[in-house]
Amino acid sequence: MIVSEEKIRVRYDEVDKMGYLYHGNYAGYFHVGRTELLRKLGLNDKELESQNLILPVIEMNTKFLKPVQYDEIITLKTYLNELPKTRIVFYYEIFNEKGDLVNEANSSLVFVHNDTRKPMRVPQSILKRIETYFNT
Amino acid sequence: MIVSEEKIRVRYDEVDKMGYLYHGNYAGYFHVGRTELLRKLGLNDKELESQNLILPVIEMNTKFLKPVQYDEIITLKTYLNELPKTRIVFYYEIFNEKGDLVNEANSSLVFVHNDTRKPMRVPQSILKRIETYFNT
Amino acid sequence: MIVSEEKIRVRYDEVDKMGYLYHGNYAGYFHVGRTELLRKLGLNDKELESQNLILPVIEMNTKFLKPVQYDEIITLKTYLNELPKTRIVFYYEIFNEKGDLVNEANSSLVFVHNDTRKPMRVPQSILKRIETYFNT
């Protein structure tokens, strides 16, 4: 299992009329989480671009357990629990400042070649880097 | 069953680096869909506000079947399939200009009193209006 | 002078904690305005892409005269007042449902070649189409 942890302060432009982090804006936070997790594996965006790869999201499931307020600093935990095959699945947990779990989510992505825009199997070079973490 | 149908043209600021409607921005589209569906029932936001009610989203599940391009006019169908109890569940389908189903989703909301910020049962007056549609 | 007029309903995800259209979201509305104005001239995005052109914004000035509420239908007027040279300048006015002027703005864009990412003079073919309107 690979975990990445980020602190994010909720911005004014992310909050809705109720004063809560708008539920549509969690997707951007999850994006930050998996970007940082992939960066740990040496898979930053420049690396992916150099391999001409993009990673569209094909599925996302979210439970909004408690509202998050403007200006709160949340803790986002991103998990990669299994070796990716055709899809790579990330799990997310968000905690508020009190330590309460406020959000649970997962999203599935596929590796797509930027020229063909067709899904492909996870490239061997990438799989190897991920395996190193799973064998530790 | 109650259905509402909207046409939405994908804006430039909703599109990501891949040239696709960013997956996080679908939430805003679904919001438009259920706002229009509720408006049909006479439940526009002024009405809900006058009853001091807010409707936070507590769950959202989305499948991104095909990418949607910038400037495409999508068709969003929003469905209310069952009478709400403590939660009200909306289903969504998005079709592209060719008529392909590109997105399937659902989201669950709860009625919350704006002062107490506590969930409550669906108010009788609202339930009655919805029932009228289901009995037709 | 070329004018384009659009009606836009303010979405929930565009509104801030004060219940107003968030000031950062006007940029997206202006984008809609100039896209529609350019479409009138036959310069839709597919046409621009086929010429390998992009149009980054290099300057934007906005006066927020009155707040705009969630769910209001605003009227956006977009103007092209002068023939473009190296930059193309759009002017905007937004009116609320009562007809009050609520926003005045302008933005300047440059034509950039997508490969070189260098600014260029407005292409002759584009200039000609714009001139036709100014001579009418």
Place this chain on the structure above:
Amino acid sequence: MIVSEEKIRVRYDEVDKMGYLYHGNYAGYFHVGRTELLRKLGLNDKELESQNLILPVIEMNTKFLKPVQYDEIITLKTYLNELPKTRIVFYYEIFNEKGDLVNEANSSLVFVHNDTRKPMRVPQSILKRIETYFNT
């Protein structure tokens, strides 16, 4: 003069089809800048809320000098150069990782009472805190 400096990493959901930080998203960054500057003065949002004050933006002027790329860490400098009267004016500069100035902007805000939604003079208690910094 009061200055505040923040580092912000450009997120995927803030980037447009050209691969640049979307020009409409700078407003949210400036918001972060002035929130942090005000926090330094002890004027965090809880403090402002307890005084029942909101600060809508009434004017914003921005020059986009160079594009900012996805995943870049920009440096945002926010300045308060003069004592506020009816309006409070913030100036902004953004630098990219190479140290190039990529954006210059300013925005003007007014203090508004949340109940009346009418502009008012800057409250004395707030003015005093700002003066302390200017006299240093």
